[in-house]
Amino acid sequence: MTAAHSAPVAAPAVGPRAPAAWRRRTVPWVFAGPAAALLGLFFAYPLAASLLQSLQTEDGGLGFGHYARLAGDPSFLRSLLNAGLILVVQVPVMIGVATVLAYALNQSWLRFRATLRAAYFLPAVTTLVAYAVVFRVLLRTEGGAVNQVLGTQVDWLNDPFWARVALIGSITWRWAGYNAVILLAGLQAIGREQHEAAAIDGAGPLTAFTRVILPQLKPVLLFCSITSTIGTLQLFDEPMVLTGGGPGDATLTPILYLYQVGFRQFDFGYAAAIAWAVVVLIGGLSWLQFRYVGRERA
Amino acid sequence: MKTTHVIAALTAGLTLSACATGGAPAKEAPKLAQPSAAAKLSGKIEIWSWDVAAKALQRLAPEFEKEHPGVEVDVRDIGYDNAYDKITVGLKSGSGLPDVITLEDTAIAGYAENFPGGLVDLTPVAAKYKADFDPAKWAAASNAKGLYALPWDSAPVGLFYRRDYFQQAGVDPESVATWDDLVKAGEKIKQATGKRLFVSDLTNPAAFTTLLQQLGQGYVKNGEVAVASPAAVRALTLLKTLKDKDLLQNEKGWDGRVSATKQGKAATQPTAAWWTGTLTGEMPELSGKFGVIPLPAFDPGGARTSANGGSALSITAQTRNQDLAWAFMEWLLAGKDRQVSMMRTESLFPAYLPALADPYFDEPQPYFGGQKVNRLFADQVRHIPPVELSGDDKQAEELLKKAVPGVLLNGADPRTALDEAARQLAAATERKVAS
Numbered sequence: 001m002t003a004a005h006s007a008p009v010a011a012p013a014v015g016p017r018a019p020a021a022w023r024r025r026t027v028p029w030v031f032a033g034p035a036a037a038l039l040g041l042f043f044a045y046p047l048a049a050s051l052l053q054s055l056q057t058e059d060g061g062l063g064f065g066h067y068a069r070l071a072g073d074p075s076f077l078r079s080l081l082n083a084g085l086i087l088v089v090q091v092p093v094m095i096g097v098a099t100v101l102a103y104a105l106n107q108s109w110l111r112f113r114a115t116l117r118a119a120y121f122l123p124a125v126t127t128l129v130a131y132a133v134v135f136r137v138l139l140r141t142e143g144g145a146v147n148q149v150l151g152t153q154v155d156w157l158n159d160p161f162w163a164r165v166a167l168i169g170s171i172t173w174r175w176a177g178y179n180a181v182i183l184l185a186g187l188q189a190i191g192r193e194q195h196e197a198a199a200i201d202g203a204g205p206l207t208a209f210t211r212v213i214l215p216q217l218k219p220v221l222l223f224c225s226i227t228s229t230i231g232t233l234q235l236f237d238e239p240m241v242l243t244g245g246g247p248g249d250a251t252l253t254p255i256l257y258l259y260q261v262g263f264r265q266f267d268f269g270y271a272a273a274i275a276w277a278v279v280v281l282i283g284g285l286s287w288l289q290f291r292y293v294g295r296e297r298a
Numbered sequence: 299m300k301t302t303h304v305i306a307a308l309t310a311g312l313t314l315s316a317c318a319t320g321g322a323p324a325k326e327a328p329k330l331a332q333p334s335a336a337a338k339l340s341g342k343i344e345i346w347s348w349d350v351a352a353k354a355l356q357r358l359a360p361e362f363e364k365e366h367p368g369v370e371v372d373v374r375d376i377g378y379d380n381a382y383d384k385i386t387v388g389l390k391s392g393s394g395l396p397d398v399i400t401l402e403d404t405a406i407a408g409y410a411e412n413f414p415g416g417l418v419d420l421t422p423v424a425a426k427y428k429a430d431f432d433p434a435k436w437a438a439a440s441n442a443k444g445l446y447a448l449p450w451d452s453a454p455v456g457l458f459y460r461r462d463y464f465q466q467a468g469v470d471p472e473s474v475a476t477w478d479d480l481v482k483a484g485e486k487i488k489q490a491t492g493k494r495l496f497v498s499d500l501t502n503p504a505a506f507t508t509l510l511q512q513l514g515q516g517y518v519k520n521g522e523v524a525v526a527s528p529a530a531v532r533a534l535t536l537l538k539t540l541k542d543k544d545l546l547q548n549e550k551g552w553d554g555r556v557s558a559t560k561q562g563k564a565a566t567q568p569t570a571a572w573w574t575g576t577l578t579g580e581m582p583e584l585s586g587k588f589g590v591i592p593l594p595a596f597d598p599g600g601a602r603t604s605a606n607g608g609s610a611l612s613i614t615a616q617t618r619n620q621d622l623a624w625a626f627m628e629w630l631l632a633g634k635d636r637q638v639s640m641m642r643t644e645s646l647f648p649a650y651l652p653a654l655a656d657p658y659f660d661e662p663q664p665y666f667g668g669q670k671v672n673r674l675f676a677d678q679v680r681h682i683p684p685v686e687l688s689g690d691d692k693q694a695e696e697l698l699k700k701a702v703p704g705v706l707l708n709g710a711d712p713r714t715a716l717d718e719a720a721r722q723l724a725a726a727t728e729r730k731v732a733s
Contacts, residue, residue, distance in 0.1 A: 058728060074722065075696070141550070142557065158501060158550040247501040248700050263386050265693045266412035267726075 054272035066273035076274065078249050079257045080281075082164075083233055086253075090168045091228045095221060097172065098179035103209065105180065106187045117184070120177030132241035135170050139242075160250035163243050167251050170238055175231070179224045186220030187213065226289045233282050254278050328615050329419045329444070330624055341619045342370040343626060344396035346385070348378040351400055351450070351609055354644040358636055362629055371626055372396075385409070388616070389416040397617035398627065401447055403438040403608050404691060410446040411689030418613040419444030423624055427632050432649040434511075437684035439610050447610035448627050449649035451640075453570035454678040455508060455604040456590045458577075461667065463491045463565040471591050477536055480566070480594045484545045487565045495545035496566045497558045498537075500706040502551075503698035504606070508568070509533035512604035513596060516685035517694035517723075522732035525694055525701075526713070526720035532596065534705055534712040541706050556580055568593055570606040571675040575645045578665050585664065590671045592678060603678035608649065641672075651680060690727045697722055 029036075057063045070076050104110065105117055123131065138145045139156035147154055156166045190213060198208040214221075236255040239245050245252040245260070254274060262271030347355050352375035359371040374396065376384060382405065388395035389409060401409065410417055421444050428436060435449035457474075464471050467490035469483045484495035498505050510516070513529040524530065540546050549558045558564060560581045567573065577588060592602035611631065613623045630636050637653035640646040648654060654676040662668040701719040704710040724731045 069726070073726070141554075155550065246699065248703055260692075260696060263383055265696075266386070266408060266689065267693075268390075 050272040050275060053269050054276050056269050066270050067277070069270065070273055070277055075249055075252065075257055076254070076277075079252045079254045082249075082251060083235065083253050085164065086168060086171070086235065087229060087232045090171055091225060091232060093168075094172045094176050094228065095179060095224055097176045098183055098224065099214075099217070099221070101176065101180035102183035102187055103213070105184055117181065121181050122177065123174045124178035126174075128237045129241060131170075131174065132238065135166075135242060139166055157243050158247050160247055163247060163251050167238055167242060170242065171232075171235070174238075175228070179228070182224055183217065183220055186217050190216050222289060222292065226286055229285055229289070230282050233278055233285070328415065329421065330423050330613065330620055339366045339369050339622050339625055341622055342372060343398060343617070343619050343623050344372045344374060345398040345400070345611075345626075346374050346376045346381070346396050347400040348375055348381055350644045350646065354640045354646060355630075357643065358630060358639070359626075362626055365629075366625075369622055388614070389413040392416075393616065395614040395616045397613060397619055397623045399612050399614060400450075400609055401612050403435060403449075403605075403610060404687065406439050406447050406610060406612070407441060407687035408689045408692060409612075410441055410443075414443075416615055417446040418615055418617070418620065419446065420448060420613065420624070421445045423628075424448055424632075430632065430651050432651065432679050432682060434605050434682035434684040435608060435610065435649045438687050447612040448631050450609045450611055450631055451646040452649040452679050452682070453572060453605050453607035453647065454675045454682055455512075455568060455570050455593055455606050456671075456675060456678065457566055457568050457593050458573060458588055458590050459566040460493075460562070460564075460587055461589050462587055463487055463493055466490050471589060474591060474594055476598055476600075477594045477596055481539060481543065481545070484540070484565065485543060488545060491565070493563060493565045494547040495540060495564060496568060497547045497549050497555045497564045499550055499554065500541070500546065500548045501699070501703045503695060503702040505537060505568075506530075506533055506698065506702050507695075508604045508606050509536060511683055511685050512593060512601055514601065514683040514685065516687055517691050517698075518686055518688040518729065519732050520686070521688070522730045523694075523720050523724045523727070524732045525698065525723060526716035527732055530716055531713050534702065534716060536596075537702075538705055538712055546706075560584070562587075571647045571672075572607065572645060574663075574665075574671060582665075586667050588666055589669055590666065590674055592674065601681060601683050603682055605682045608647075610649075647675065647679075649679070654679060690723065690729070693726055694719075694723050 054066055055062045055064065057065045101120060105113060105120070110116070136157070139147075141147065141153065141155045141158070144156070146156065154162050156162050194212055194216075195208060198212045203211065234255050235253040236259065239251045239253050239256050240259070243251045245256050255278065258271050258274040258278070261267050261274060345355055345359075352373060355371075355373040356375075359373050362371055363369055381400075385395065385399055385401075390413070424445055427448075431449045432452045435452060436445075439445055439447040439449055457480075459471050461471075464483075464487065467483075467487040469486055474480050474483055480495070488494060510530055510533045513533060515524060515527060515529045517523070517525050519527065537546070547558055547564045549555050549563075555567075556576060559567060559577075562584075577584065593604060595602050611627050613620060613627070617623050631650060633650070634653045634656065637646075637648035637650045638656045638658055641648055641653070641656075642658060659672040659676045660670055661672070663671050697719040701710075701715040704715045705712050720731045723729070
């Protein structure tokens with residue numbers, strides 16, 4: 001609104017004889033300028049500065065020392081391994097659960113669908129710390145609800161194997177409903193006539209699901225996998241609050257390691273190098289996945 | 299939405315690390331000027347603290363304000379969980395910090411070394427108090443360049459023991475003078491009562507660190523990596539011996555230790571004086587069951603204590619009221635009255651040695667069967683071995699979190715595991731490994 005008012009006021013200042021072409025080139029920048037400046041200040045500058053910092057050596061020169069150190073840093077490699085493990089185990093499980101959920105929520109005979117959808121989506125908008133605290137209580141070794149229900153004495157957060165299970169379980173709990181809602185949108189885009197055509201051709205519900213629904217859902221499934229892959233590589237909140245990366249470094253993730261290096265050990269240059277290594281990894285993985293989507297569509 | 303969330307998180311992460319580039323130029327720490335005697339205090343200071351320390355400050359600040367009309371001391375309880383993130387960001391960006399901050403002893407060296415110029419060097423005004431403070435805490439607050447904090451509370455370590463278990467096994471606690479004695483006693487007690495010697499979280503290197511300090515050493519020595527020194531190997535070997543003889547009750551974290559103690563699972567607990575507060579508060583039903591002896595020595599005649607915890611107050615270079623900040627700290631910490639008052643009310647064990655002469659420490663404690671445990675701990679404060687702390691201690695700790703459980707849980711050789719940790723620490727910090 002302000003812009004609409006100020007445009008005519010600004011025009012005389014440019015001068016009545018200013019060529020129209022010049023104005024056409026300038027005016028967009030007047031509008032885009034503030035946003036571009038803010039983006040430059042809060043996005044481009046920090047990016048460039050952190051890249052520069054990651055290249056700064058202890059003696060003040062420039063070099064790849066931090067990156068060389070990364071390649072031989074057992075903690076960093078371990079954190080990548082952990083992220084890889086979560087990627088391979090958690091993402092397929094979660095997408096599978098989300099697909100089944102979405103399919104169920106899409107059935108017209110299901111009652112209270114809106115309520116159920118909201119309920120499954122809720123974990124994604126829950127404050128992380130609140131949910132992590134509740135999970136910590138649920139997962140307590142002695143007297144924790146999970147152990148009581150299962151009748152076990154599992155040391156969920158302190159045993160290397162079970163800590164990973166607990167971490168994968170809580171991430172799945174948090175994000176499965178969110179992915180289900182995205183997949184549900186994909187399902188709803190598939191027309192009713194296709195279900196009917198499949199039924200007329202004699203396909204049972206299972207065949208219809210695997211042969212008709214799933215292939216058409218592929219782009220949405222790929223979108224979910226890409227975002228989940230990125231999310232996994234940037235995993236920080238859950239291991240930070242639930243396990244602190246422990247025991248040992250069983251649940252250390254690259255970003256949690258970045259935080260420890262930068263904010264506990266004050267080695268900001270090395271932390272910036274970790275950030276850039278993760279950026280490159282995410283870029284590479286996303287590029288691969290996008291290429292795959294592109295080929296599917298062609 | 300998730301993508302946005304993720305991108306936002308990434309950007310935030312990068313921005314945070316990027317902010318760091320601006321960085322404070324390496325400069326000398328501002329030295330605190332000697333305030334002129336005639337100067338009248340005025341204005342306002344803000345102090346950050348947490349937990350019981352914040353409670354003590356909130357209780358005593360009005361007293362100081364009453365003694366000095368016109369001044370204001372604003373105490374903020376910022377909570378422990380985010381305290382160090384706030385302080386780190388404040389030091390790195392050079393803004394947003396209050397006049398005075400609380401720091402645990404283990405955090406001082408890291409800030410002093412990595413943010414030169416961020417904390418005020420207190421040497422000109424505080425040096426005269428050196429002989430009055432717990433020497434280990436004074437060492438923790440200083441480095442070669444200056445003194446960056448004034449010690450607050452001490453955490454002398456002793457050995458808490460169960461009177462009933464010792465009696466049942468026929469072991470006289472007073473006869474336990476060395477760790478060898480204790481290992482033998484532990485075997486006897488386990489045979490008689492089925493109880494293990496003490497509770498330890500085997501995934502955490504804290505017990506190792508406490509034993510290492512008892513041997514007079516930190517993670518570095520003369521600036522060189524010393525996590526694989528003979529003393530370090532000795533400390534870890536002791537823990538491995540205890541573990542191999544099945545004398546350690548492995549319980550995770552703080553809650554695990556408290557509940558195991560409450561259930562009477564262990565015969566002793568080597569820990570700091572503040573444990574008395576946990577015992578009386580969490581397990582009043584065990585009154586009369588506990589006694590305390592000094593920590594067993596490694597060698598006859600060696601140090602019989604160590605330290606585990608404790609805090610200090612620092613003045614940040616961002617303060618606009620150094621005189622008032624120092625006056626308050628001096629009033630609070632470098633004097634008997636407030637230190638004894640904080641011992642009585644908040645159980646903060648004074649690092650200020652003259653306060654330890656107060657008759658309060660000679661009161662028999664009914665919970666400990668009438669033993670004067672505060673006197674026992676007070677007598678140990680001046681014997682806590684000072685150790686060299688460094689800005690790379692956090693990094694050492696992260697590496698030890700892997701090395702120590704590797705030995706105690708997976709049976710690795712102490713020397714091999716510590717050598718590997720030392721090698722990694724040396725590579726990451728560009729320090730030499732002490733020979």
